[in-house]
Every structure is written in structure tokens, then in C-alpha cells.
Amino acid sequence: MDALSDGDDSIDSGDFVDSENADHSDDSAGSADPVDPDDPADPDDPVTLDSFYDALQAEGRPVATAQQVARRLDISQADAAEALDALSDAGTVQRVDVESDPVVWYPTRWGDVATRERIILFPERREIVVDRPEQYTRAQLSQFAHLVDTTGGDADERGYLYTIRTEDVWQAPFDEFEGLRRSMRSVFPRRSPHLEEWAERQWKRAHQFTLRTHEDGYVVLQSVNEDLMGNVAREKLSEQHLHAPISDTESWVREGEEAAIKRILYEAGYPVKDERDLDTGDPLEIDLNVELRDYQQDWVDRFTDQRSGVLVGPPGSGKTIAGMGVLAAVGGETLILVPSRELAGQWRDELLEHTSLTADQIGEYHGGTKEIRPVTIATYQTAGMDRHRQLFDSRAWGLIVYDEVHHIPSRVFRRSADLQTKHRLGLSATPIREDDKEEDIFTLVGPPIGTDWSKLFDAGFVQEPEVEIRYVPWTDEMAENEYRSADGRERYKLAAHNPAKIDEIRHLRGQHLDAKALIFVDWLEQGDAIAEALDVPFISGEMPHYRRQQLLQQFRDGDIRTLVISRVGDEGIDLPNAELAVVASGLGGSRRQGAQRAGRTMRPVGNAIMYVLATRGSPEEDFAERQLRHLAEKGIRVRESGAWPTGGDEQ
Structure with a gap:
């Protein structure tokens, strides 16, 4: 995607900038660009080193005259010549006299261009x-743009294509549009009134309808003007959803229809602000025994303001601890929904360790036990069964917590629609679904509340892992021919089981002899084969819970240095952080799974690396690249290379 390679005038259809010439500050929208330490020119000068680079790029030539620079930068030739003389005196630009024109200019450091x-x-x-x-640019773009594609090998040479969709503007993590505008201006080459006006229109669409509680206790849908109420809300919604008009801009909502109203208007392009007075449930006093980090406290404060939302942050950022902060802030009895019994037990242990709750105040509700207490932790599977509806109806819950919230569009979906009167908190490293039903999460639970992953990397709370995709050839021609003659699911399985991956894992393990390593697989047979070849344990869903815990503790203590682990480790098990992770096979490029597994190497200190193995010439290449794009969007640098010994040079 070297979209910048052409030097003709077609580049003028887009705006071009060097990152150092962009406003990377958090000051007001009109603040000046930061000064490049290698560019002594005042950024307000008509020609800076950066804008000179821009002019060369637009000309498509390594040298330019003052007249050409003036034309490209829309200034007078006299101003251009004077500014270029100043850059020449500073040593950053060189000049030479030629016969065809008195002077041409070129950069002193060619490599910078x-x-x-x-x-x-x-x-x-x-x-x-x-x-x-740069990482700053990717972090800012991740706040309001969607990463569509990447091209190139090493991350330092890769091209990225982003697009800005309406939902990206709706869900941008800013309190006011001005914050979004500043973020856009900090990375765009120059101001784009057209794009800013479009973004502001979309932002306003997300603030046109509000659900609020009337002083008499019922719920009201309110619009900012009567046209929206008449031509949008009352056209899209039926008597099933609305009782009757209260005024030209207000309608009386039927009890229990709030979720349906939010979904219908969201699909019509008008996300609804939910400002109802939500139930706090039966009171429950909870004190935290741990001090929240600044960003965790910000999450809690933002949730307290909007009373529903999804905490989004990388693994290791302390979403569970922040969730406990929300429990304390709401101060009501709480139902916590989790995807597995293991995670239920971990929540119980964490609550006992980090809060003032006692053992008799915490219950678990799943296949193994069914206790309903002031704080009850239930599995999604049990909560989704009709015969366990009492779980939702038995107490006056003030808060519902959805851990691993991407599981919500399932059987619990119907229950979630019935729980709109409660405070609703979701937790997820990456609240995305491969069926593109993220809007279900945000309409039923709430909008995202989070800190960009890159900010946590920069602050040192979580160390950014290295991620490398390694393309593995087939062991021999026979294996490749078997793959080519297969079809459907069998092809995926053969690519995943490529025996050459075992040799590659041995090689990687040898490169990182002292590292504690987790090897992820999606196929039990492959897990058994790798575990046997490396003479290490294999943890899968078939292993008894107590034995899993023994092995994980031995891994934490350093008695075991390598574990092979199945999909059971993607979530629901408190895996120890590893210094090395190798993904031998995965869920068809699931972005969520890629983020979960990368998160196993995110630690407060130290460097860690994750390798994703993909069989060359198979769908695994596309799967790996899909995960790459999502991780790159989160601010993680990803590189690609060939497998050893076929040539480990980066491609």
C-alpha cells in the first residue's frame, strides 16, 4: 500500500503530512505544532523542514526550486526563498546553483524523507x-477510526488504511465533540472542514434522544425537537413501545420496552442516551482494600456518571479491580455473570482479598452450587436457562456485572433486555464479535468506557509485548498435497496440524531458553502431539479442575517452564503471565482471541513476545493477518517473518 510512491498531482486528492508536523498536544484545537528539535525553524515560518518534505513529496522529485515549494505550500516565491535560506543557514537544507534555474534545494538528511x-x-x-x-498516531486513530487493512512486512515499514464510520464517531471516548475534534486535528495533516462537519453531525445524532425518569416514576423518551419525535421515533416505534405522547418532544415509554427502543433507534442511526434513575437495589456497604490507579478511578467515575457501560482495557490493566470499585460506588446488591465456573471462583477469591465482603456475603450459582447471596456470581450458561429465572427475580439487584461481555448476545440476551432498570457494567479486553453484533453489547449494556491500550503501555502500567507472525512451510510435498486434496474443515485442521510447527516451536523455545512459555492450540490432537514432542504438560478442558490449578501454580512458581494449553485458556482461567507465548493454532483469526492470547504476555515489568504460527499458502495466513490488524489498531507493534530454517528474514 505505498500510496505515497507516486509523485504526480494525483496526491492532491488527499492531504499529506509528516507526523512531526502534526499537533500531538492535548491543548486547544488551535494550538501550535511542536517544534522538531532537529528543525530550528519557527513552526509559524512559511517553510519548515517538515513542510519542505511535503513539497518534495508532492512534486515527486528529490529537489525543488523556491517557485515549486511556493506553489505546493501556497505562499509567495519570495517568502519561500527567504525561508529556504534560513533552513540552509541552519544546515537542514542544501542549495545548489544550476543553469536551468538560479537555485534548487534538497534536504541535508536524505534518509529522513x-x-x-x-x-x-x-x-x-x-x-x-x-x-x-508512530505509536501516537495509531493510538489517536484507534479512538475514532476503524483499521481496515495493513500492508508490508515489518511494522516500521507497514502502511495502514483507516476509515471513519458513523459508529466510530458515536462511540468515541470523549465527553464533548471538541475532544474528538482535537484528537482528529492532532493526526490529520491539515484541518478538513468537510470531515469535521460530517463528524459533528454524526456526534449530534448520538445525542438526539434521551431516556429519562419522569418525576412520577415512569420512563420518558425525549427528543431535542418535535420533528425528530414525529418523523423518527413515532414512525419507527409502535404502540408496543410507546403509550402516548406527553408533549411534542416527549413520549411515555411502556414498561420493559427500553431495550427494544434503544435497539430500534440505534439501527435507525440515532443512539439513545440513557439517563434514567436506575435501581440501586438493596443496600450493601462495600469498602475496597486496594488503591485504584488513576485510570481505574477514571473508569469508575465515568461509570458513576452514566450508570451503564463497558470497561475496555488490555489484559492486565485491572478491569476486575475497577469493577470492584464500581460495586463499592453503587453500594447495592450485585449479580456478576461470568463464562465459566473457574472464573466464578476467581471472582470470589478476588472479592474476599480486595474488598470488605465476607465469605457469607458471596454466593456462587452454577452447576456445582446454587447460592444466592448479596453478591452472587453466576455462569452465563446457568443464567440463560429458563428454569433459573429466579436468579434474576429473587433479589433487588442494584448492579449487574457482565464479565467477558462479548458473551452477552446469547441466551442471556433475553434476560439482559429485562434488566434495563439496573446499573449495568461490562468488562472486556476487546468487546467485539466476529458476527458484528457489537451494537447488541452497547445497546443492552452500555457504551464503551476505557483507556487506549497505548496510554497504559506508555505509562508503564502494562508492558507492550512484541508480536510476530511467522509463516511456516509444509514439512514436505506429501503433506502439502494432502492439504490441497482436502476441503472444508479438513483443510483448516491439516493447516493447523502442520508438523513443521513442532520444529518451529522447538526452535523458538531454544531462542528463549530462560522464558516461561505458554503454547496455545485449538485442536486437542495437536496439543497432545506438541506436549509429547516437548515433554511438557497439556492443559485442556478435559483435565480435572484441581490438576489444572496444580500445574498453573507450578508454572507460577517456576517449577514448570512450559505449558501447552487449549482454548480453555483464552478466558475463564487466571493464567499466569508468560514471557513467551506461541500460538500454534487459533479460532480462524478471531480478533478477540488474538487480543486475549496477546494479553497473556502483558505484564507490569519486563519484555515479552508472542509468536503466531501460520501455515504458508493456507487460510491461516489470512487469519493471522486479521488478528494482526486488530492488535495493531490497539497500538501493539506487529511484525512478520518466515519460519526457521526457511529464512527468518523479515519480509
Whole structure:
């Protein structure tokens, strides 16, 4: 995707910038660009080193005259010549006299032109192309844009294509549109009134309808004007949802229809603000025994303001601890829904360790036990069964917590619609679903509340792992021919089981002899084969719970240095952080699974690396690249290489 390679005038269809010329500050929208330490020119000068690079790029030539620079930067030739003289005096630009023109100019450091970050904005298409993006740029774009594609090998040479969708604007983590505008301006090459006006229109659409509680206790749907109420709400909604008009901008909502109203209006392009007075349930006093980090406290404060939402942050960022902060802030009896019995037990242990709750105040409700207490932890599977409806109806819950919230669009979905009167908190490293039903999460639970992963990396709370995709060839021609003659699911299985992966894992293990390693598989047969080849334990769902816990504790203590683990380790087990993770096979490129597994190497201190193995010439290549795009969008640097010994050079 070297969209910047052409030097003709077609580049003018987009705006181009070097990252160092963008406003990366958090000051007001009109603040000046930071000064490049290698560029002594005042950023307000008509020509800076960065804008000179821009002019060269637009010309498609390594040298330019003052007239060409003036034309590209829309300034007078006299101003351009004077500014270029100043840059020449500073040593950052060189000049030479030629016969065809009195003077041409070229950069002193040629390499800077080729290796700097470059951005092209296409406002009409709402697309951004970035070559060699810096981490700051990726972090900012992740707040309001969707990563569509990447190209190239090493992350330092990769091109990125982003698009800005309406839902990206709706869900941007800013309190006011001005915050979103500042974030956009900090990475865009220059201001784009067209794009900013579009984004502001979308932002306003997300603030046109509000659900609120009337002073008499019933729920009201309110619009900002009568046209929206008449031409949108009352056209889209039926008597099943609304009792009757209260005024030109207000309608009386039927009890229990709040979730349906939010979904219908969301699909119509109008996300609904939920400002109802929600039940706090029977009171429950909870004190925290741990001090929240600043960003965790910010999550709690934001949830307290909006009373529903999804805490989004990387594994290791302390979402569970922040969730306990929400429990204490709400101060009501709480139902916690989790995907597995293991996670239920972990929640119980964490609550006992980090809060003032006692053992007789915490109950578990699943296949093994059914205790309903002031704080009850239930599995999604049990909660979704009709015969356990008493779980939801037996107490006046003030807060519902959905751990691993991406499980919500399931059998619990119907129950969630019935729980709209409660405070609703979701927790997830990546609240996305491969069936693109993220809107179900945000309409039933609440909008995202989170801190960009890169900010946590930069602050040192979580160390950014290295991620490398390694393309593994077939062991021999016979194995490849067997794959090519297969079809459907058998092909996926053969690619995943490629025997060459065992040799690659041995090689990687040898490169990181002192590291504690987790090897992830999606197929039990493959897990058995790798465990036997490396003479290490294999943890799967078939292993008894007590034996899993023994092995994990031995891994934590350092008595075992390598574990092979099945999909059971993706979530629901408190896996120890590893210094090395190898993904031998995965869920068809599931973005969520990629983030979960990368999270197993995210630790407060130290460096860690994750390798994703993909069989060359198979769908695993596409799967790995899909995970790559999502991790890159989160601010994690990803590189690609060939497997040993076929050539480990980065491609």
C-alpha cells in the first residue's frame, strides 16, 4: 500500500503530512505544532523542514526550486526563498546553483524523507492512509477510526488504511465533540472542514434522544425537537413501545420496552442516551482494600456518571479491580455473570482479598452450587436457562456485572433486555464479535468506557509485548498435497496440524531458553502431539479442575517452564503471565482471541513476545493477518517473518 510512491498531482486528492508536523498536544484545537528539535525553524515560518518534505513529496522529485515549494505550500516565491535560506543557514537544507534555474534545494538528511511517518487524508471518502505510523498516531486513530487493512512486512515499514464510520464517531471516548475534534486535528495533516462537519453531525445524532425518569416514576423518551419525535421515533416505534405522547418532544415509554427502543433507534442511526434513575437495589456497604490507579478511578467515575457501560482495557490493566470499585460506588446488591465456573471462583477469591465482603456475603450459582447471596456470581450458561429465572427475580439487584461481555448476545440476551432498570457494567479486553453484533453489547449494556491500550503501555502500567507472525512451510510435498486434496474443515485442521510447527516451536523455545512459555492450540490432537514432542504438560478442558490449578501454580512458581494449553485458556482461567507465548493454532483469526492470547504476555515489568504460527499458502495466513490488524489498531507493534530454517528474514 505505498500510496505515497507516486509523485504526480494525483496526491492532491488527499492531504499529506509528516507526523512531526502534526499537533500531538492535548491543548486547544488551535494550538501550535511542536517544534522538531532537529528543525530550528519557527513552526509559524512559511517553510519548515517538515513542510519542505511535503513539497518534495508532492512534486515527486528529490529537489525543488523556491517557485515549486511556493506553489505546493501556497505562499509567495519570495517568502519561500527567504525561508529556504534560513533552513540552509541552519544546515537542514542544501542549495545548489544550476543553469536551468538560479537555485534548487534538497534536504541535508536524505534518509529522513524515506523513513518518516506520512499521512494522506481523503476527506470525501473518510479514509486515512498512513505509512510508517508512530505509536501516537495509531493510538489517536484507534479512538475514532476503524483499521481496515495493513500492508508490508515489518511494522516500521507497514502502511495502514483507516476509515471513519458513523459508529466510530458515536462511540468515541470523549465527553464533548471538541475532544474528538482535537484528537482528529492532532493526526490529520491539515484541518478538513468537510470531515469535521460530517463528524459533528454524526456526534449530534448520538445525542438526539434521551431516556429519562419522569418525576412520577415512569420512563420518558425525549427528543431535542418535535420533528425528530414525529418523523423518527413515532414512525419507527409502535404502540408496543410507546403509550402516548406527553408533549411534542416527549413520549411515555411502556414498561420493559427500553431495550427494544434503544435497539430500534440505534439501527435507525440515532443512539439513545440513557439517563434514567436506575435501581440501586438493596443496600450493601462495600469498602475496597486496594488503591485504584488513576485510570481505574477514571473508569469508575465515568461509570458513576452514566450508570451503564463497558470497561475496555488490555489484559492486565485491572478491569476486575475497577469493577470492584464500581460495586463499592453503587453500594447495592450485585449479580456478576461470568463464562465459566473457574472464573466464578476467581471472582470470589478476588472479592474476599480486595474488598470488605465476607465469605457469607458471596454466593456462587452454577452447576456445582446454587447460592444466592448479596453478591452472587453466576455462569452465563446457568443464567440463560429458563428454569433459573429466579436468579434474576429473587433479589433487588442494584448492579449487574457482565464479565467477558462479548458473551452477552446469547441466551442471556433475553434476560439482559429485562434488566434495563439496573446499573449495568461490562468488562472486556476487546468487546467485539466476529458476527458484528457489537451494537447488541452497547445497546443492552452500555457504551464503551476505557483507556487506549497505548496510554497504559506508555505509562508503564502494562508492558507492550512484541508480536510476530511467522509463516511456516509444509514439512514436505506429501503433506502439502494432502492439504490441497482436502476441503472444508479438513483443510483448516491439516493447516493447523502442520508438523513443521513442532520444529518451529522447538526452535523458538531454544531462542528463549530462560522464558516461561505458554503454547496455545485449538485442536486437542495437536496439543497432545506438541506436549509429547516437548515433554511438557497439556492443559485442556478435559483435565480435572484441581490438576489444572496444580500445574498453573507450578508454572507460577517456576517449577514448570512450559505449558501447552487449549482454548480453555483464552478466558475463564487466571493464567499466569508468560514471557513467551506461541500460538500454534487459533479460532480462524478471531480478533478477540488474538487480543486475549496477546494479553497473556502483558505484564507490569519486563519484555515479552508472542509468536503466531501460520501455515504458508493456507487460510491461516489470512487469519493471522486479521488478528494482526486488530492488535495493531490497539497500538501493539506487529511484525512478520518466515519460519526457521526457511529464512527468518523479515519480509
